[in-house]
Amino acid sequence: MVRLIDVYKAYDNGTKALKGVTMRIDDGEFVFLVGPSGSGKSTIIKLLTSEIRPTEGRLMVNGYNINTIRRGQIPHLRRTLGVIFQDFRLVEKKSVYENVAFAMRVVGASPKEIRLRVPYVLDLVGLSHKARRRPHELSGGEQQRVAIARALINNPRLIIADEPTGNLDPARSLEIMTILNKINSLGTTVVTVTHERELVNRFARRVIAIDGGRIISDRTGGYYSQ
Amino acid sequence: MRRYEVGYFFQEGVRGIFLHGFMSFAAVGVIAACLLIMGSVSLLAVNIDITIKEIQSQNEILVIIEESYSEAEANSVGTRISRIDNVADRVFVSKDAALEEFGRKLNNNFLLEGYEDEDMNPIRHRFVVQLRDVSQMRETIRELEDLTGVAAVNAEVGITDFILSIRSVVNAVSLSLIAMLLGVSVFIISNTVKLATFYRREEIGIMRIVGATNTFIRWPFVVEGFLLGLMGALLAFFVQWTVYNYMSVRVTGVIPIFSLAPFGDILIFVLPVFLLFGFVVGVLGSVLTIRRFLRV
Ligand SMILES: Nc1ncnc2c1ncn2[C@@H]1O[C@H](COP(=O)(O)OP(=O)(O)OP(=O)(O)O)[C@@H](O)[C@H]1O
Ligand SMILES: [Mg+2]
Numbered sequence: 001m002v003r004l005i006d007v008y009k010a011y012d013n014g015t016k017a018l019k020g021v022t023m024r025i026d027d028g029e030f031v032f033l034v035g036p037s038g039s040g041k042s043t044i045i046k047l048l049t050s051e052i053r054p055t056e057g058r059l060m061v062n063g064y065n066i067n068t069i070r071r072g073q074i075p076h077l078r079r080t081l082g083v084i085f086q087d088f089r090l091v092e093k094k095s096v097y098e099n100v101a102f103a104m105r106v107v108g109a110s111p112k113e114i115r116l117r118v119p120y121v122l123d124l125v126g127l128s129h130k131a132r133r134r135p136h137e138l139s140g141g142e143q144q145r146v147a148i149a150r151a152l153i154n155n156p157r158l159i160i161a162d163e164p165t166g167n168l169d170p171a172r173s174l175e176i177m178t179i180l181n182k183i184n185s186l187g188t189t190v191v192t193v194t195h196e197r198e199l200v201n202r203f204a205r206r207v208i209a210i211d212g213g214r215i216i217s218d219r220t221g222g223y224y225s226q
Numbered sequence: 227m228r229r230y231e232v233g234y235f236f237q238e239g240v241r242g243i244f245l246h247g248f249m250s251f252a253a254v255g256v257i258a259a260c261l262l263i264m265g266s267v268s269l270l271a272v273n274i275d276i277t278i279k280e281i282q283s284q285n286e287i288l289v290i291i292e293e294s295y296s297e298a299e300a301n302s303v304g305t306r307i308s309r310i311d312n313v314a315d316r317v318f319v320s321k322d323a324a325l326e327e328f329g330r331k332l333n334n335n336f337l338l339e340g341y342e343d344e345d346m347n348p349i350r351h352r353f354v355v356q357l358r359d360v361s362q363m364r365e366t367i368r369e370l371e372d373l374t375g376v377a378a379v380n381a382e383v384g385i386t387d388f389i390l391s392i393r394s395v396v397n398a399v400s401l402s403l404i405a406m407l408l409g410v411s412v413f414i415i416s417n418t419v420k421l422a423t424f425y426r427r428e429e430i431g432i433m434r435i436v437g438a439t440n441t442f443i444r445w446p447f448v449v450e451g452f453l454l455g456l457m458g459a460l461l462a463f464f465v466q467w468t469v470y471n472y473m474s475v476r477v478t479g480v481i482p483i484f485s486l487a488p489f490g491d492i493l494i495f496v497l498p499v500f501l502l503f504g505f506v507v508g509v510l511g512s513v514l515t516i517r518r519f520l521r522v
Contacts (some may be wrong), residue, residue: 049435072439079437091429106438150436 001027002048002158002191007057009043009213017043019213020057025191027157030184032200033193035210041193044210045162048191049083050074062157079107082151082159082188086166088143090135096146097122097131103150121149125179141172148179152188159183161192165199173199249421256414257458257507258465260407261500265466267400269496273486274393278360287363288380289316289370291351300351303375307353312366315356324349350377361390408507416511447512455508459500466496 002025009018017040025031033041046052048061050069059066062080069077090099097118104114122128125145135143144164151159161180165173177192177199184190194200200207209217289307291300297320307316319327328349357366363386370379433443467489474486489496 075434075437075439077437078435081437083435089428089432089435091432102432103436106433106436106442154437 001025001060001062002189003058003060004044004047005058007047007059008055009040009047009052010055017213018047018054021210021213021215023208023215023218025189027189028184028187030181030190030203030205031192032203032205032207033191033210034195034200034207035216039210040213041210042162043213045083045160045191045193048158048160049081050077079154080157082148082154082156084144084147084151084159084161084164084192086163088135088140088147088167090143090146090150092135094134095131096127096133096135096138099135099146100149100153103153107154109154117153121152124152124182125149139172140168141175144168144172144176145179148176148183152183156188158189158191161190163193163195165194165196170196170198174202177203249417253414253417253454254457254461257411257455257504258461260411260507261459261462261503262466262469264400264404264407264503265462265496265500266469267396267403269466269470269492271393271396271400272492274389274396276487278389278393287355287357287367287370289353289355289376290378290380291353292375292377293350295351295375297351299375300353303373304353306373307355307370310366310369312358312362312369313355314358317354319352319354321349321351324352360386363387408503411503411507412511412514414511416515420515444513447515448509451508451510451512452505453508455504455506456501457504458508459504462504463497463500466500467493 002023004021004023007018007021008016010016021040021044033044035041043052047054047059047066050061050064050066054067061077064073064077064080066077091102094102100121101114101118104117109117119128119131122131125148127142127145127149130138130142135146138146144167148164151161159180164180165176168176173196177194180190180192181203204221206220207217208215289303291303295303300320301318304316304318307313355370357363363381367379367381370376430443470489474489478486
């Protein structure tokens with residue numbers, strides 16, 4: 001569960017990225033976060049992952065109070081999240097399998113758990129046959145699927161994706177969104193930032209629109225205008 | 227994936243490995259060099275101390291008593307000699323005993339013929355004096371000379387002074403060098419690790435986002451620093467060993483009074499000190515660097 005109450009964020013250089021954002025996302029929801037460039041979407045994402053702290057306002061993620069979270073607790077918060085980026089962020093020198101397994105190793109999973117879980121998740125994103133490949137041997141869409149597999153591997157309660165389809169053609173974008181939708185149908189909450197109107201309309205889910213650091217609309221059923 | 231992209235990734239990967247490899251090599255070299263300089267200076271200081279002790283026990287002062295003094299009179303001078311603070315020990319050698327010893331040293335009794343007669347003995351009563359602290363040799367000699375009944379004081383002040391002044395220079399130099407080199411080594415390790423972290427910054431970013439604790443991220447770098455330290459220490463140790471053995475032959479050949487302890491005797495001290503230094507520098511360098519990196 002995500003809860004923002006009157007959240008303000010001013011960056012060190014004085015840029016006011018968020019000017020009073022209040023939202024609530026319940027477990028099991030699928031939410032599109034939309035808005036023009038510079039409106040504050042990524043800022044919200046970074047607040048959710050505790051990469052940055054709010055200047056004002058209250059913020060709860062999966063039961064962690066981000067306002068008062070201790071530094072040592074941040075890794076534990078992040079283990080309840082799966083984060084996906086526009087630029088995939090895979091480790092180039094590791095194979096697809098290793099990129100996914102690595103995220104389990106980080107949280108201290110045993111080799112046996114890893115051997116059982118990684119093939120399962122790779123199968124979920126349709127990449128079982130490319131487990132031994134390196135990221136640069138894959139297409140953009142495949143790389144993003146590796147990133148999704150990595151985000152899923154530790155069974156997170158919430159998937160956060162910041163423009164996961166930003167580097168992909170429409171067909172690949174649809175593929176990725178379909179996978180995220182499938183993940184959501186299996187019970188995981190999904191929050192995804194996107195610029196792609198067609199996708200948003202096609203899936204007809206809850207859409208939160210942001211402009212100038214404020215929420216300008218929050219409706220279920222798709223469609224947003226820029 | 228286009229061919230130029232594959233080529234670029236490959237090139238970047240190789241470049242990164244080489245960049246990092248070179249820094250690791252440099253770090254090991256610097257640690258080893260620092261240890262070698264420190265080690266050589268310390269070993270020099272240790273050996274100078276050993277030599278000074280040797281001189282202290284060998285280089286006795288001869289206090290020659292006035293020719294007119296009888297044995298009893300000479301002994302009263304002896305009591306006054308032992309009252310001087312810096313005198314550790316005094317041994318009386320009578321005219322006759324001194325002559326006899328002189329003859330034994332020459333191994334030629336013929337030369338002594340004709341001197342057996344008491345009055346003909348050209349050698350005077352004397353005391354062989356040992357000092358507590360050679361560095362105050364000059365003052366003590368002056369005190370001895372001031373005693374009535376003392377005709378002359380013989381001592382090798384020159385050599386003692388020379389070695390003492392070397393010791394104070396070496397001590398000062400070694401202390402400042404050690405402090406400086408410690409700083410330099412930590413700095414170099416820190417830079418190596420900084421480069422390694424920079425090279426792996428994306429990996430670290432990914433680790434953080436999937437929920438790795440700082441400890442988990444730090445460990446590989448700590449181990450890296452530790453290994454760099456270990457390699458530097460071992461390299462320095464073996465080079466030190468070789469250089470020391472070579473130098474001890476050389477030095478003893480040139481300055482016979484300079485007695486060098488065999489490396490085997492000091493090896494058990496040198497190795498742990500080097501290893502400790504290597505570990506401390508390696509681990510400290512990486513931990514300090516990583517700490518800055520992990521803040522956020
Ligand atoms: N680290 C930063 N320091 C200072 N200002 C920042 C920083 N990051 C973002 N900003 C500013 O905050 C505002 C919101 O940025 P944010 O990245 O949240 O926008 P966005 O909605 O994600 O845009 P885009 O769609 O282009 O990704 C922008 O004006 C941006 O310039
Ligand atoms: Mg953004």
